[in-house]
Amino acid sequence: MTETDVSLGVTDRSLRAVVAVVEAGSFTGAALTLGIGQSAVSHAVARLEQALGVALFIRKRDGVEPTTVGAALAARAAPALRELAAAVAAAAQPLGGGAVTISVSTSLAAHWLTPRLPEFKQAHPDVELRVLTTDTDTGVGRDGADLWIPLGPVDDPALDSVPFCAERLIPVAAPKLAAAIDIADPAALLDSPLLHLEERYVPRFDWPRWFRHHGVAVDGDVPGDRSNDYSLVLHAALAGAGVALGWEHIVRELLGQGRLVAVGPVVETGIHFPLLSRHGRPLSPAAETLRTWILANAPG
Structure with a gap:
């Protein structure tokens, strides 16, 4: 096999595929890393193996394992690819723009x-x-x-x-509504209009958990208005429509401006x-x- 024959199969794409498969331990994981389909990864690796005339991976039912040649190629190609990408990026944007x-x-x-x-x-x-x-x-x-x-x-x-940042939550309300709330008693918020975020994708710290965290017993759903958009929840709180659970890093500016007022203690979730x-x-x-x-x- 000539040098030209080998070079035809050795591309930046094929080398990135080999490195990604070695690092991820599977073609599926490599596809996720590279943001391409699994079949594209498989074809890139197969083309390189054909060009080199040597197997780079041992295919197993539960994944793949690099051969000695495959592991050595990935070990040398990975830093070279990173350096190449950095050089291209620096040349295209020399001033950080x-x-x-x-x-x-x-x-x-x-x-x-x-x-x-x-x-x-x-x-x-x-x-x-x-x-x-x-x-x-x-x-x-x-x-x-x-x-x-x-x-x-x-x-x-x-x-x-x-x-x-750490996840910290604090009940917040518009100043006029906040003035009527006994902030020393977490249970007092049960008598206030509450604003709920209905999260469909990620379980979030909500009003029932907040009350339980403070030892306040709640049965079933906590009444209040609901939205699946947190921006709408905050706009409702700013308008005086109710009390919202505020993620502290999001409501910090609103608290500092006096547009919202804390009406309960901060809860740190550990997240x-x-x-x-x-x-x-x-x-x-x-x-x-x-x-x-x-x-x-x-x-x-």
Whole structure:
């Protein structure tokens, strides 16, 4: 087999497929990492094996295992691919500018990210920011974004995770309604109009759990108005329609402005919201700039 014959099967795509399969331990996991179909991964690996004339993986019923040659190839190719990607990104965006996409919830975008954008743009005018809003985590890692702040912990080996902030909840209401509430007695909130978030995808800390946490017995559903959009829940609270459970990192600005008032103690759930990026893929300079800025300004 000539050098030309081999080179025809050795492509950036095929090498990335081999590295991803070795790291994930399966073609399915590699497909998730690369964001392509499993058949595309299989074809890329098979084409490379054909070009090299050697098996790179042992196919098993419960997954795949790299051969000695496959493991050695992946070990040498992985850092080379990372360096190549970093070099291309740096050449395309030498000053840290360019475009970056982040996926966050609607309420986080409206009440945490957007109010801070002028500061970010002043410091980084060359970065073009694209914000995707979603109230499910089904697209995390698969929606074309560079960074994600999901609704809760995400256990996915294809993603790198760093803490964004702890989950802390506090009952909040508009000042006029808050003035009529005995904030020293958690049970008193049962006599107030309550606003509920109906979460269909991720179990969230809700009013029944909040009352039980404070030793207040509740039977069945807690009465109140409901919405599946947390931004609407907050707008209703701002309008004086009821008391909402506020995620502290989202309502902090509203509390500081006096538009909402705390009417009960803070509950720390022990859960942390992460900031996610793709594992094994260097961030573009623009994405790295945004990631660094978010962590520097994170609620903690």
